[in-house]
Amino acid sequence: MEKVVILCGLGGRPSMKKVFAEVKNPNAYLVIRKELKKSKGYIFEVYSKDENGNITMTKTKNIDSLLDKSYLIKWGNRIQVDDLANVVYNNSSAVKNASVKSLARKLFAENEIPCPLNITPQTDRSKVVFPIIGRPLLHHQGKNFYTFNTWEEFLAHYNVHKKDHYYSNFVPKVxxxxxxxxxxxxxxxxxxxxxxxxxxxxxxxxxxxxxxxxxxxxxxxxxxxxxxxxxxxxxxxxxxxxxxxxxxxxxxxxxxxxxxxxxxxxxxxxxxxxxxxxxxxxxxxxxxxxxxxxxxxxxxxxxxxxxxxxxxxxxxxxxxxxxxxxxxxxxxx
Known part of the structure; x- marks a missing residue:
């Protein structure tokens, strides 16, 4: 198998190590970027497997040599290192498209993917379904979820937070x-x-x-x-x-x-x-x-x-x- 580098987002997720433990490729590496607490900057935790399948971890501030001639899998990471690998899955631009939720909704609409209607003060009021849902441009785990039951409530929030939030129609899901x-x-x-x-x-x-x-x-x-x-x-x-x-x-x-x-x-x-x-x-x-x-x-x-x-x-x-x-x-x- 070819060298595969799985590059995770900042801090990673607990399940990522469990997934890596089941990967059979002996040339696979799991890389988790960590923020240094006492000094500015980042360090990379690099996980690999020895000949018996045991996982070991080393730390480094530079992964350029590791990425050389690799298949780079970007698992929630959009740092600009794409040009260092031979092949990239989930390039930085695509990860950004998904991470910035208002941009993702725009791309969905342009490509005729069904999604909740984005709401702005210019939206045709006849198309608005209450409650209007508001969320930060970057969010996770269902946190920072706001509902607005009137147009006035929506406008009050929008006028303060329009640069870092997006708003959409309510969908009556079952x-x-x-x-x-x-x-x-x-x-x-x-x-x-x-x-x-x-x-x-x-x-x-x-x-x-x-x-x-x-x-x-x-x-x-x-x-x-x-x-x-x-x-x-x-x-x-x-x-x-x-x-x-x-x-x-x-x-x-x-x-x-x-x-x-x-x-x-x-x-x-x-x-x-x-x-x-x-x-x-x-x-x-x-x-x-x-x-x-x-x-x-x-x-x-x-x-x-x-x-x-x-x-x-x-x-x-x-x-x-x-x-x-x-x-x-x-x-x-």
């Missing part, structure tokens, strides 16, 4: 999912548990710590009609297409799509996380380990474009075809 997408196929589709309070707008771990439900690929198309008493659909493609299309719109190779579905089966993409926490699903974490190994199994040829191509999944006519299957991880060409 289900919420996280789709882990890689190379235009779905590694894992998880349904978030619904809070006990039916009026709760934010569905996250703080409101409900139950395990997320893994959706099997045979069920990817059953969410096209969620009205009470309705028969589940069998092959509705809208959810899968929206998730794959969201990553394509941002220029990402992999990421976790947060998407909600209304009772008529319409999906609305909320955001894409380039470094999702995977502690809520061992199933999803295992898929990432296999995916990173699949990247490293592609032979590096000097002077050639060695980046793996994406599947043409938006042409699929069956919802279950969007799923990564075990046979896909064994395809090395």
């Amino acid at each position: 289900k919420e999912f996280r789709a882990h997408v890689a190379h235009s196929k779905i590694l894992a589709l998880l349904e978030k548990p619904r809070p006990e309070d039916p009026n709760q707008i934010v569905w996250n771990h703080a409101q409900n710590a139950e395990a997320w439900t893994v959706i099997g690929w045979d069920d990817y198309g059953k969410f096209g009609n969620l009205r009470e008493g309705a028969e589940p659909t069998k092959n509705d493609l809208r959810l899968a297409r929206a998730c794959v299309g969201a990553l394509n719109a941002l220029g990402l190779d992999f990421g976790a799509v947060d998407v909600v579905v209304t009772e008529d089966g319409s999906p609305y993409v909320l955001e894409v996380n380039t470094a999702p926490e995977l502690s809520n699903s061992e199933y999803a974490a295992a898929k990432y380990s296999k995916y990173f190994d699949w990247i490293g199994a592609y032979n590096l040829e000097e002077g050639e474009d060695n980046k793996r191509e994406h599947w043409s999944s938006l042409e699929y006519m069956k919802s279950k075809s969007f799923s990564w299957k075990e046979i896909n991880f064994r395809q090395n060409d």
Whole structure:
């Protein structure tokens, strides 16, 4: 296998080390950037495996030599080191597109990916659905979530925070999912548990710590009609297409799509996380380990474009075809 460097965002996430522990590639490295507390600057923790598979860690202030002739996987990191590697998955520009949520929403709209309508004082009032949702441009874990029940409340907040917040329509969801997408196929589709309070707008771990439900690929198309008493659909493609299309719109190779579905089966993409926490699903974490190994199994040829191509999944006519299957991880060409 080729040298693979998995470069994580500042501080990393606890589940990243667990994913790395399951990576089989002996030439793989996990790099976590840490901020120095007593002095300005950063240091990199570099994790590798010895010949017996034991993980060791060293620290360095420079990873240029490590990145040389590598397959660089940027897992939530957008520092400008892309030119040091042979091949980059999730380049800095794409990670920025996902990280700046207002920019992501703009790209979704331009690429006709269904998402909540962005709200500004110039928005046609007839298209506004209350409560208006406000969030900082950079956020995580469902924190800093604001609701405005009147136009006046929205304007008061907007006039003070318009430079560092974005605002959007409320979507009356009946289900919420996280789709882990890689190379235009779905590694894992998880349904978030619904809070006990039916009026709760934010569905996250703080409101409900139950395990997320893994959706099997045979069920990817059953969410096209969620009205009470309705028969589940069998092959509705809208959810899968929206998730794959969201990553394509941002220029990402992999990421976790947060998407909600209304009772008529319409999906609305909320955001894409380039470094999702995977502690809520061992199933999803295992898929990432296999995916990173699949990247490293592609032979590096000097002077050639060695980046793996994406599947043409938006042409699929069956919802279950969007799923990564075990046979896909064994395809090395």
